[in-house]
Amino acid sequence: MSPRAPKPFQHPDRAFTVSEACGHGISRRRLRALDFDKPFHGIRVAARELTFLDDLCRAFLPRLPQGAVFSHVTAAALFRIPLPLRLSTSRELHVSVPATRRAVDAKGIVGHKASLCGDDWDNRFGFAVTTPERTWCDLASLLTLPELVAAGDKLIARRLPQSSRAALERAVSIYPSRRGIRNLRRALGLLSDRAESPRESLLRVAIVLAGLPEPTVNMRVFSAKGKFLARVDLCYPHLKLSLEYQGDHHRTDQRQWRKDITRTRALQTDGWTELQYTQSDLDDPTRFLEELRVMLTRLAH
Known part of the structure; x- marks a missing residue:
């Protein structure tokens, strides 16, 4: 035959x-x-x-070991969790396998071994990914404390939240790894569901870690007559001091630039002082923190 x-x-x-x-x-x-x-x-x-x-990710599925899950940087990118440039530009896939198995060793793959339970998996993309909460915990070994807070702020943001403070607290309490656990616990106390951009979060955390008073996040400001003036990134209302992070789009977008000038003028007319910050201040915060310390002291007296 x-x-x-x-x-x-x-x-x-x-x-x-x-x-x-x-x-x-x-x-x-x-x-x-x-x-x-x-x-x-x-x-x-x-x-x-x-x-x-x-x-x-789908291209790697035929080689994905049984019980494995996309995790860490890959999961963060899928959930649109903000990452620093050193991680966000990578094309490598992060794959976690059960702790009893050998980590994936292949070109283009960053392999991890992890203790995973059923609650750590998410299948919304059509393949297994660590949940937003477990992903945040795993990122603690790769991110600085301010970066970890910025990631957590995005997850619990009032606009389109993917998690909650309570869910993140639970995830940290049962996280089986000790890597980054100290920063995870510290980050929980620094989270804000009112934050709307990673740069605002990084600015706020730098201020708090420097021992300065924590500013109010994204507050609507009204005049004494009840007229809406502006919505400010960070502020000290009792001192009428606002802190604004200016990304490049504030400079290159003419409409945004004009809007910023009008808003700043309205605040100044009402007696507010506005301080503006850029990426260079986040790269080296020493100078701006000292200037802010002086300004806070001056306005308090």
Whole structure:
């Protein structure tokens, strides 16, 4: 009896292994053709630009070990948790496997071993990812304290929250790793659900860690007659002092620039003092913190 002919193997709308294709009678030479992309060793996918992170994750699924989950930086990026530039520009995928197994060792993969329970998994993207709460805990080993607070602020933000302070507290209380646990506990006390940008969070945390009074976050300011004047990033209401972080878009967007000037003028007319900050102040906060300390003392007297 002649051997059974292999089943047809067309370009599937998913990634597949070389061995899977060979099992369908496709030669290795054929798999080296230009109509296949090779995102990872032993993996092929119909040629297209893998521009999105979830596409890259799906491309690795055929090699994802049983019980493994995308985690750390990869999970953070999927949940749009803010990350510093040194991490956000990486194309490597972070994969965690159960602690009893060997960490994934492959080009383009950062392997981790972790103790995971059922509550640590999230399947909203169509594949296993650590939950926002577990992801925040895992990031503690990679982020500074201010960066960790900025990430947590984003998760509990009143606008489109993905978690809550209580959920993060619970996650920290049961987190099985000791890596970064001290910063996690410190970060819990610094979180604000009113923060609306990572830079605002970094500015606020720098102020608090310097021993200065914690400013109020994103407060609406009204005149004595009840007229709305502005919504300020950070402020000390009793001193009529506002602190504004100015990103590059405030400079390059003409409409935003004009709006900022009008807002600042309205505050000044009502007796407010406004201090403005940029990325250079976050890069080296020593000078601005001393200037703020002097300003607080002056206005208090």
